[in-house]
Amino acid sequence: MTTVSFSVNGKNVRADVAPDTPLLWVVRDTLGMTGTKFGCGEGVCGACTVHVDGKPVRSCTTPVSAVAGKQITTVEAVGATAAGHAVQAAWLKHDVPQCGYCQSGQIMSATALLAKNKKPSDTEIDAAMSGNICRCGTYNQIRAAIKDAAASMHKEA
Amino acid sequence: METTINTSRRNFLKTSALAGGGLMIGFVIPGASRFAQAAVDFKPNAFLRITADNQVTVICGLSEMGQGVHTAIPMLIAEELEADWSKIKVEQSPADPAFANPFLGFQATGGSSSVRANWEPMRKAGAAAREMLIAAAADTWSANKADCHAEKGMVVHKSGKKLSYGQLAAKAATQPLPANIRLKEPKDFKIVGKGAKRLDTPPKLNGSAVFGMDVRLPGMLTAVVARSPVAGGKVASFNADKAKAMPGVKHVVQIGSGVAVVADGYWNAKKGRDALEIKWDDGAAASLSSEGIRNTFGDLVEKAGTVALTQGDTNTALAGAAKKLEAVYEVPYLAHACMEPMNFTASVKPDSVELWGSTQSPGLLQLVLSQVAGVKPEQVKVTTTLLGGGFGRRFAFDFAIDAVLTSKAVGAPVHVVFPREDDIKGHYYRPASVAKFQAALDAAGNPVATRIHAVGSSIADAGHMPYEANGLKLLKGVDGFAVEGLTEWPYATPNLQVEWTKNEPPIGVWFWRSVGHSQNIFFVEGFVDEMAVAAGKDPYEYRRALLGQNPRYKGVLELAAEKAGWGKPLPAGHARGIAVAQSFGSYTAEVAEVSVGKDGKVKIHRMVCAVDCGLTVNPDIIKRQMESSIVFGLSAALFGEITLKDGKVQQSNFHDYPVLRMNEMPKVEVHIVASTEAPGGVGEPGLPPAAPAVVNAIYAATGKRLRKLPLRMA
Missing domain, CATH: 3.30.365.10 (Aldehyde oxidase/xanthine dehydrogenase, molybdopterin binding domain)
Incomplete structure (x- = not known):
């Protein structure tokens, strides 16, 4: 057991857990925030994506000890950022989710993309989003919503 | 169903x-x-x-x-x-x-x-x-x-x-x-x-939607279960000392499906499970392999099966045919791989059972789990959450049985969670199947007779599966789920016979999106394409002529061909394939546009779908469901395969059971036929034509006829 301190959605938190515990399970089981999803446990499906200091990270393969002192953002609070707000609004407009289970991760990946790239090309969208699996097959709606979110951010900028 | x-x-x-x-x-x-x-x-x-x-x-x-x-x-x-x-x-x-x-x-x-x-x-x-x-x-x-x-x-x-x-x-x-x-x-x-x-969209955007995985109860513990790596294997003995010494582990209990490690959260339960020492009694399936199953199916398909449908005198017509055509098709077992891994929560008390989770069949759960827990059905309360994908997998209740037995054993609410590996290895697969087609064509290339013989497991009557309670039965020796899509052969053919042989390797089989149509339409539409080639006719025109008596089939076929620009020029190396189906009361036709790289890599550029699902309730959702089913079908066609060696499933997670990703996603267009017929289903009918449309397009592009999924050019 070890104590790790970091911030989640702007709040300082402490977790007393085994240091190899993945961030995902600290967020879900210790902190009780269930918006971040468990999909594969080996970092290949993207459902668990969170932001660590603004960068998209697979929380299921990130030991909590690796985020000591860092700032974590999850889907519960990503709407407070300009890109996150634009992404959620575009997702709503395009009615992107079907089952919705992967969408927390999709939204986190898309938001991270738009935060650093205001006008991603199709190739850049592929590169940023191909780590996120959707079994309902909403990829074309995700692509359209990302472009829409990018356009809306231009308008507001 | x-x-x-x-x-x-x-x-x-x-x-x-x-x-x-x-x-x-x-x-x-x-x-x-x-x-x-x-x-x-x-x-x-x-x-x-x-x-x-x-x-x-x-x-x-x-x-x-x-x-x-x-x-x-x-x-x-x-x-x-x-x-x-x-x-x-x-x-x-x-x-x-x-x-x-x-x-x-x-x-x-x-x-x-x-x-x-x-x-x-x-x-x-x-x-x-x-x-x-x-x-x-x-x-x-x-x-x-x-x-x-x-x-x-x-x-x-x-x-x-x-x-x-x-x-x-x-x-x-x-x-x-x-x-x-x-x-x-x-x-x-x-x-x-x-x-x-x-x-249901807004809560799915901010993490507030509650899936089975998100159920949280006071005093709830999390369990991960060690199940036999060999189908039907049993626990011979186990040593829980190391598991119990792991942080957070509260209990280790043997339940019907294996040994459950119960901890204060998922991670500790998983690590505890991995620390268990278990000796398994592998049982009869220890030497089971995919190769052996294929060989058995391949032998059986050459013999006669139980007749599911017969009209005219197929065998005589085949014997006297001017031109004969024969082909054997094959598909593997498939996992559902829902994004939300299987999981369920139970709180068992002496006179009541409460259940929470992602289920397609709360009514069955109430009945089955009352028997498992030894209470009356009305003492079982089921709260259905949102489902992170179902695709048929969540019609089962194995995960809920594990939750009830574990909660009963430890006296606390228990959330049973399958790691992804347990989900992929956990059986309940779409059955593997082999089918042999024989056709007799007349001088004009039209079918005089078709004989189809499919071999595979039965979902309705799988003796080794724990679902007697669902009351499914064979009808005159034939499982309707195994032959659906074959017995509905829609092409004008005076002599037609469909046969089926049940062969049951000890592998759990189950409903998988579009069930029997998922393989049978691939078989039928691949073979009809071969018939068109043998007749020297355009695959679209050939189908169209033979569907004259089936206006709804013909309607979607024509619409898909028209919207896809059938017959119009394409970029060099690109080709189109077409397929049509009826399932769940709806008619679907799809045109795939593909190219095959020098390295043999298949690229699917565009899928055009026409659907006649009768009167529509929500056209937007219908279009999305067609697209969703197409993606599900393409994932299976390109990658989907569960294989066994020494009785063990060889795949474990998305790295070796891949599914379609964003960079592989084709353009998809869906067109709905205006109709006043009663509504048909929409959650599954988009799937069956996807694989054969692609296979037929690959033939058009390369001259190579693929009769086996997943697609392999080499």
Whole structure:
């Protein structure tokens, strides 16, 4: 057991857990925030994506000890950022989710993309989003919503 | 799962006043169950609740797994209720026999049946409420009912005065149920058939949507179960010392499926499970391999099977044919790989069981789990959450049995979670199948006779699967799920015979999106393409000519071909393939545009789909469901394969059981045929034509005929 301190959605938190515990399970089981999803446990499906200091990270393969002192953002609070707000609004407009289970991760990946790239090309969208699996097959709606979110951010900028 | 029952005869309406002064209306379907739900007390239930604060809430007994049923069912009710769509909310019902699926006889969501089965009952529920609200308003105004009408959540008198449904709810609840309920003509629909935004989208954007994985209860523990790596294997002995010494581990208990490690959270339970030392008794399946299964199926397919359908004299016609064609097709076992891994939560007490989670069959759960826990069905309470994908997998209840047995053993609420590896290795697979086709063609290339013989496991009658309770049976020795799509052979053929041979390796098989159609349409549409080639005809024109007696097949075929630009020039190296199907009461045709790289890599550029699903409820959702099914079908066609060696499943996670990703996603276009037929299903029918359209396009591009999935060019 070890104590790790970091911030989640702007709040300082402490977790007393085994240091190899993945961030995902600290967020879900210790902190009780269930918006971040468990999909594969080996970092290949993207459902668990969170932001660590603004960068998209697979929380299921990130030991909590690796985020000591860092700032974590999850889907519960990503709407407070300009890109996150634009992404959620575009997702709503395009009615992107079907089952919705992967969408927390999709939204986190898309938001991270738009935060650093205001006008991603199709190739850049592929590169940023191909780590996120959707079994309902909403990829074309995700692509359209990302472009829409990018356009809306231009308008507001 | 197409058991058509006359719903109107069995359903009648019940109403009752809400304690808080509102109107509640629902159907009661007493004693009609195919299963033993008659043991549960008869209880009136509500599909609709209107409260004084003007809130209209639809209570939906069907599970939302992405297919949009939590939007479609409210649309049906709101249409006849003349409700204000912007004020409609939807709520998941508890498990209760009153919510039995009229097609299935118990509360469950599957077989693309939700709209088909509820098209009439739900509209009647809305219409009855509307009439009672009108009666309440007429009573209030001492006016004639004929002078009042309902409109956007209000009853309006011809003089112009209005009362909202909220204002009328209490009085409406005291009105007698209308004797004759008249339903609107489709031409008068204001909501049904138009698009409507999904009601379940907002919570799916901010992490607040609750899936089975997100159930949290006071004192809840998490369990991960060690199950035999070999199908049907049993625990010989185990040593829990190391597992119990792991941080957070509270209990280690043996349950029916294996050994459960129960801890304070998932991670500790998983690590505890991995620290278990278990000796397994592998049993009879220890030498099972995919190669052995293929060889067995391959031998059997050359023999005669049980006749599922016969017309004319196929064997004589084949023997005397001018031109003969033969081919053997094959598909592997497939996992569902829902994004939400299997999991369920149970709290077992001496005289009650509470269950929470992602299930397609709360009605079956109530019945089966009552037997598992040794209580009465009415003592089992099931709360259905949102489902992170279902695709048939969540029609099963193995995960809920694990949760009940573990909770009972440790005396606390337990959330059983399958790591992804347990999910992929956990059986309940789409059955593998081999099918042999023989055709006799006349001088013009038209079929004189076709014989089809399929070999595979039976979902309906799998002796080693624990689902006697679901009451499925073979009909005259044939499993309808195994031959669906074959026995519906739609092409004009005077002599036709479909045979089936059951062979049952000890592998758990189960419903997988579009069930038997998932393999059988691939077989049929691949082989028909071969027939067209043998006849020297264009594959589209060949099908079109032979579908003359089947206008709905022909309609979607023509629309898909037209929208895809069939016959028009394509970029160099690109080619098109076409396939058509009927499943779950809907007709679908798809045109795939593909190219094959020098390295043999298949690139799918575009999929054009035409669907005739009768009258539409929500065209936007229909289009998405077609696209969703296409992606599911393409994932299987390109990558999907569960293999076994030494009785063990060789795949484990998305790295070795890959599915389609964003960078592989084709353009998809969906076109809906305008139709006045009764609604067909939409959750599955988009899937069956996807793989054969691609295979046929690969043939057109390369001259290479692939008869086996997943696609391998080498």
